[in-house]
Amino acid sequence: MPRRAILTVAIFAIAISSFAQHPSFDPRYHTVSQVIEAITALADTYSTYCVIESLGYSGVDSITIWGVKITENPHLEQNKTVVEIHGGMHGDEPAGVEVCMWMIRDLLHRLHSGDSIARTWWEELEIWIIPQMNPDGRVMCLDSGYIDWRKTKRDLNFNGIYELHIDGVDPNRNWDYMWDEYVAPTLEFEKGPYPFSEQCVITMRDFYIRKRPVFAVDFHSPCSTGGNKMWFSWFFNEGEHYGHGPDAINNWLEIRTEYANATLDEEGNTYARGMSYHTTPKLQTWTYFHLGICSIVLEITNQRFWEGEIIDTISARVGRGTYTLLDRALRQMLITHVVDTSSGEPITDAIVNIAELQHPYFPPRTVDPVHGTNRRLLREGYYTVDVSATGYHPKTLDSVYVSSGPPTELTVALRRDLSIAETDLPHEFAIRAYPNPFNSALTISIEGVGAGLAPASIEIYDVSGRRVACLGSARQPDGTVGARHASPATGRIHASPTTYEFTWQPSPSLPSGVYLVRARFDSAQRPGGGRAAAKRVVYLK
Numbered sequence: 001m002p003r004r005a006i007l008t009v010a011i012f013a014i015a016i017s018s019f020a021q022h023p024s025f026d027p028r029y030h031t032v033s034q035v036i037e038a039i040t041a042l043a044d045t046y047s048t049y050c051v052i053e054s055l056g057y058s059g060v061d062s063i064t065i066w067g068v069k070i071t072e073n074p075h076l077e078q079n080k081t082v083v084e085i086h087g088g089m090h091g092d093e094p095a096g097v098e099v100c101m102w103m104i105r106d107l108l109h110r111l112h113s114g115d116s117i118a119r120t121w122w123e124e125l126e127i128w129i130i131p132q133m134n135p136d137g138r139v140m141c142l143d144s145g146y147i148d149w150r151k152t153k154r155d156l157n158f159n160g161i162y163e164l165h166i167d168g169v170d171p172n173r174n175w176d177y178m179w180d181e182y183v184a185p186t187l188e189f190e191k192g193p194y195p196f197s198e199q200c201v202i203t204m205r206d207f208y209i210r211k212r213p214v215f216a217v218d219f220h221s222p223c224s225t226g227g228n229k230m231w232f233s234w235f236f237n238e239g240e241h242y243g244h245g246p247d248a249i250n251n252w253l254e255i256r257t258e259y260a261n262a263t264l265d266e267e268g269n270t271y272a273r274g275m276s277y278h279t280t281p282k283l284q285t286w287t288y289f290h291l292g293i294c295s296i297v298l299e300i301t302n303q304r305f306w307e308g309e310i311i312d313t314i315s316a317r318v319g320r321g322t323y324t325l326l327d328r329a330l331r332q333m334l335i336t337h338v339v340d341t342s343s344g345e346p347i348t349d350a351i352v353n354i355a356e357l358q359h360p361y362f363p364p365r366t367v368d369p370v371h372g373t374n375r376r377l378l379r380e381g382y383y384t385v386d387v388s389a390t391g392y393h394p395k396t397l398d399s400v401y402v403s404s405g406p407p408t409e410l411t412v413a414l415r416r417d418l419s420i421a422e423t424d425l426p427h428e429f430a431i432r433a434y435p436n437p438f439n440s441a442l443t444i445s446i447e448g449v450g451a452g453l454a455p456a457s458i459e460i461y462d463v464s465g466r467r468v469a470c471l472g473s474a475r476q477p478d479g480t481v482g483a484r485h486a487s488p489a490t491g492r493i494h495a496s497p498t499t500y501e502f503t504w505q506p507s508p509s510l511p512s513g514v515y516l517v518r519a520r521f522d523s524a525q526r527p528g529g530g531r532a533a534a535k536r537v538v539y540l541k
């Protein structure tokens with residue numbers, strides 16, 4: 001190698017390493033630790049108005065993924081309409097993080113100063129702002145100076161070094177919807193070894209399953225073009241399903257127009273609007289397909305990094321525009337609570353379909369797993385509401401009116417269906433109970449449980465539908481199955497890899513008679529994709 005070339009290589013190497021040590025980002029951009037310090041301080045100062053909650057951890061550096069929960073009585077678990085907003089999915093796109101930080105500060109300051117609009121949002125809604133979804137990627141970009149570090153930090157080639165472009169998984173390609181169909185065009189869009197391999201993606205998935213926001217807002221920034229635009233799901237591009245999804249046609253296109261018109265870019269123009277195709281394993285497509293969430297992606301400005309005051313201007317403009325969604329979350333909505341007629345308890349695996357909007361492409365719409373409630377943004381009008389749950393008689397409510405004003409709220413009580421026979425059960429999911437009739441102890445065996453299913457509960461009902469025993473269980477981190485609700489008086493639980501076995505010893509006070517054993521298994525990957533089965537048994541004292 002000629003001497004001059006060696007010199008050039010040496011200078012280049014020094015330049016790279018010195019840049020990596022001293023990234024020259026505008027100090028207005030929060031680093032990962034500055035975000036955490038700032039929201040911790042705000043939550044201390046404004047503890048009446050918000051709390052911060054750890055939602056999960058990043059995969060390599062184990063950095064907490066914090067959510068800021070802004071609502072009245074923030075420490076309580078409440079059944080309010082949830083709006084979720086997050087930034088920092090891609091490590092090299094700091095604008096969305098700054099919008100989140102602006103919104104948190106602005107909302108808290110407005111609440112503190114008695115602003116009545118902010119107070120209404122705070123009373124009626126649960127606003128969740130998650131400033132940095134992918135802390136590991138942001139550390140690589142903002143702290144370590146890899147200006148193009150977009151993905152997570154997964155060491156894909158197992159060489160112990162984190163290499164730009166080679167390592168990392170795109171958190172917006174790691175979801176299980178359209179997983180098999182998707183092939184990454186470049187390493188920047190690497191989908192990972194399997195769906196939900198990335199901790200930050202699991203964190204968001206579990207948040208959505210638990211909280212069921214009506215809106216999920218996902219802030220990004222493009223490299224150079226295609227920005228100042230908001231993307232809504234959902235657009236089909238295949239065969240008979242060509243066109244906008246049913247919720248988009250019903251009311252989401254209007255929401256998008258309202259949001260775009262209220263959001264100004266750095267030159268003062270309103271945001272452009274687009275419709276996302278559903279062909280990639282993204283957060284946006286997954287949240288709509290599985291959970292019916294109105295999921296919106298914003299591409300903020302036309303570049304990833306700015307310098308100077310314009311950073312604050314961009315944050316304020318996008319933040320103010322996003323407030324239109326808080327207003328929309330207060331009205332034109334159907335809220336359906338599903339309960340058991342005899343116990344009054346929520347049925348947390350119920351289905352609430354709007355017949356007019358139930359497109360065959362989509363799975364049924366479900367209630368949340370804590371309160372048994374479904375919320376649906378709708379255009380003003382009359383709707384047919386189909387409510388059902390495994391083991392219950394379904395109900396159809398005709399001509400349910402949803403106004404343009406405050407939400408329409410229904411409580412639908414379902415009666416347990418005791419006629420479920422063994423013959424109705426799927427062949428591959430067999431429940432056996434023996435001896436039957438039984439005298440002192442009943443062995444309940446569930447065979448052929450598919451991969452990805454975890455036992456949620458084994459419940460025993462009497463003929464009036466009253467639950468007399470619950471052998472609930474949960475898979476423990478070490479792979480064994482342990483009791484969650486069971487007491488020694490009601491049951492013991494054993495497990496093998498393919499068969500789950502439970503023993504029920506009725507309490508001495510229980511009378512002889514017919515009982516229904518109901519087993520429910522939840523899918524770890526597909527909400528609402530679990531199975532339930534029931535079997536009648538006879539107890540003779």
Ligand SMILES: [Zn+2]
Nearest residue numbers: 090093220221
């Ligand atoms: Zn992005």
